[in-house]
Amino acid sequence: MKTVGILGGGQLGLMLANSIYTCGADVIVYDPDPSAPLCRHAAKAYNGSWTDYALIEEFVRAADIVTYEFENVECAPLRPLAQISPIYPGLDLLAITQNRISEKRFLKENRLPHVRFATVEDIHELEETTKTFPLPFVIKTARGGYDGKGQYLVRSKQELAETITNLKELVKDDQPFSAILEEFITVSDEVSCIVARELNGKISTFPVFENHHRNHILDKTIVPAGVPVAVRNKVKEIAEEAALALDVQGLLTTEFFLSRLSDQEKKQEVSGTVCGDYLIYINEFAPRPHNSGHITRNACHMSQFDALARILLEIPLTDLSCNSKNTHCMINILGDSYKNDSPADLDMSFLADHANVAEVVLYGKLSARPGRKMGHLVAWGEDRESAIQNAQSFKDSLDQLN
């Protein structure tokens, strides 16, 4: 029996592990937190820090194949370990995608569509670089951000002065600081696309998902995405091109921004890819299963987790397309839905009244801080509006009762 090692024991790791079990393999996990969802279920959990390389090596030696479900593990110390057990989807692409500067440079070098950007590699460069970059823009720290953390929107000279003061306060002189400045665009739609690439190079792609954020955190995902088919096809094509250029062996999620081409933009050079009235930009990559991909468990012939499990265990992939003509809608259940930080089980006594809820998944986290992802639900409908309404009405009942 093969053993897959997963770096990271969050909900993505938990759902991936379930898929690995159904392929007849075993799972071990590495995560500093013994109460992380997967640590409480896996055959063995290694609970060291992300810099305990001796323990990480022991973990890698105990696994036949290793993958990661989050991106903030340092690449360089993992390189020699990849000689012991292969680490998928790869370390070169992890190095590129875990740093916004190298990610944007990769997009530029590979002529993949991206918003205009500038890089800052020292806190003292910040003032100079921001002086000449057209407003409005976002400053994003190069490493470690997620759910909008480490991002500063700058719309005016005054906001810029305030942000610089705050950042200088936050980053003391001797501390390393690197960030990108990104043109702040008027986003009309956000979509994501997950490409699955097998070890033999064969590419299969999930349908394009439409995503809606609230407070920078993913709130809803809808499939099929409510944008023209031509735009969806172009998004898929770009996502596949990126997966090939990154030489992914596993899953690559690409998050996209879409905006509408203005009359003025139709006449001038633009930084995104034009498709009809739409402009397409890659926002960022995640070389792993993705929150938006939870919807594949119900909406597609195969889930993102089953797809990755099969790739790791070298079982060929089959159809990843939508499994019906229905629309599906996923809503995240955050800590905000719980009355207090230490969650009792959610009251779902009304679930029988919601026949179109396909599933409710709870991750078993022991503490329910606001903004923390605790679970999700997926509902379906015969069209987009009813799918959204069915998901939202269950979520509303959940919030009323709990």
Ligand SMILES: Nc1ncnc2c1ncn2[C@@H]1O[C@H](COP(=O)(O)OP(=O)(O)O)[C@@H](O)[C@H]1O
């Ligand atoms: N350049 C931008 N222009 C417009 N909106 C943006 C821009 N960058 C980020 N956003 C908004 O902030 C959200 C989070 O940004 P993102 O770069 O995806 O960081 P995270 O790592 O937190 O997901 C995006 O999904 C989008 O809604």
Ligand SMILES: [Mg+2]
């Ligand atoms: Mg994002």
